[in-house]
Amino acid sequence: MRxxxxxxxxxxxxxxxxxxxxxxxxxVLDLLEVTTDILDRGLGMGGVFYYAALRTPRLIEQVAPISVLAGGLFAFSQLARESAIIAMRAAxxxxxxxxAMAAPAAVAMMLLDFTCAQLIAPRTDPILDAWWKAHTPAADRKETGPVSFRVGDDLVVAANSTADGRTLNAVKIYRRDxxxxxxxxxxxxxxxxxAKGWSLSRAxxxxxxGERVDTITTTQMSWASALRPVDVQALFSDNPAPSADSAKRALLNGGTDRPPSYYETRLLGAYAGPFGALIMLLLSAPVALANFRSRQGAVLLTVGLAAGLVFLVVDGLLSALGESGAVSPILAVWGAPVIFGALAINALVNLEG
Known part of the structure; x- marks a missing residue:
């Protein structure tokens, strides 16, 4: 246990x-791009810290896998240099x-990654987007509409929406047979x-x-739709990042402006993505068996780092292909983890033998 x-x-x-x-x-790199704008808008250092706090969940999502790779390489190389690995294997x-002893650290980072990406960031992103637009000078504001999207079998066009996503303006709904x-x-x-859903005013x-056209005007009309305010916020956002919940709603006739393959890949990736931390730990593990008195240690360190970076590239490439429908979403999401996990385990088995 000790x-x-x-x-x-x-x-x-x-x-x-x-x-x-x-x-x-x-x-720091993120703040270098926006600090001047924040200060020019009179928000002061408080605005800088507020922006940084709201951006942190997305940044944690980005650094989680690579931090496990870097931390694993440092940790296993230290244990190998101190001959702790030799002592443990002799025992x-x-x-x-x-x-397996080191795996709980990667699991903790995996859970942090999932929490930030699927629970915290979907709530902070709309807040940051609304705050940024509210403090944008009138001369620099850009119209986000009109936006076209699909809700079930209906095609919808809306000029714009409020920040909370509860109001759509200049709505047109087209229904087809x-x-x-x-x-x-x-x-x-x-x-x-x-609370009871969407209501259309003066519809x-x-x-x-055929050749017959009938027109009916109603003061108030209910619109039965699976569309939710959070979906509207994503549709009118400059940088939408669907969570597992929003991707699932999109596949269940929620608001969509992309093909189903995009949301299927996003839904599967929401649960498969955090496993990248475990893959990174496996890719760094062979360093523990390296002989640092020879060139083997430096070679395995370099190969482990390169393998981790290539894994991120291949995983991102397959995800993009899956979102476009070029490959199956399952292959797009699980292809890279399975391939690189197998390669890492194979290298570990060979070095152990």
Missing amino acids: LQRYVLSVTGTRILGAAAVLLGILQ GISAYRIV KSGRMVERVEAPSAIYA VTTRFA
């Missing part, structure tokens, strides 16, 4: 240190067990979301039946 705590302590502190350094670098402890012909058009100055409904 040995396990020692290995976990060495690995955990190195991973935490790598995460802190990488997060600090990304935070009958295999390399697999040593990796099974053959794809438009059979009805609903136009309304605004659509407001309340004008035009029905098309």
Whole structure:
């Protein structure tokens, strides 16, 4: 138990240190781009810290995998240099067990990654977007609409929306039959979301039946839709990043402006992405068995770092192909983790043997 705590302590502190350094670098680079704008808008240093706090969850999501790789390489190389690995193996402890001792640190980073990406960031992103737009000078403001999207079988066009996503302005809803012909058009100055769903004010409904056109005007009209305010915020956002919940709603007839393959890949990736931390730990594990009195240590360090970076590139490339529909979403999401995980385990088995 004491040995396990020692290995976990060495690995955990190195991973935490790598995460802190990488997060600090990304935070500084991010602030370099926006600090001048924040200060010019009269928001002061308080605005800088507010922006940094709201951006932190997304930055943690970015640094989590690479911090496990860097921390694992540092930790295992230190244990190898101090001959701690040799002592443990002489006591009958295999390399697999040593990796298992360090695994809880990677699991903790994996859970932090999932929490930030799926629970915290989806709440902070709309707040940051609304705050930034509210303090943008009138001369620099850009219109985000009109935006076209699909809600179930309906096609919807809206000029713009409020920051909370509860109001759509200048709404047009086009309904089609099974053959794809438009059979009805609903136009309304605004659509407001309340507890009972969407309500269209002063709606004008035009029905098309062959050459016949009927028009009906109603003061208030209910719009049965799976669309939610959070979906509207994402649709009108400059940099939407669908969470697992929003991707699932999109696949269940929520608001979508992309093909189904995009949301399927995002949904699967939300749960598969955090496992990248475990893959990074496996890629760094062979360094523990390296002989640092020869060139083997430096070679394995370089190969481990290169393999981790290539994994990120391949994973990102497959995800992009999956989102576009070029490859299956399952292959896009799990292809890189399975391939690189197998390669890492194979290298560990060969070195152990």
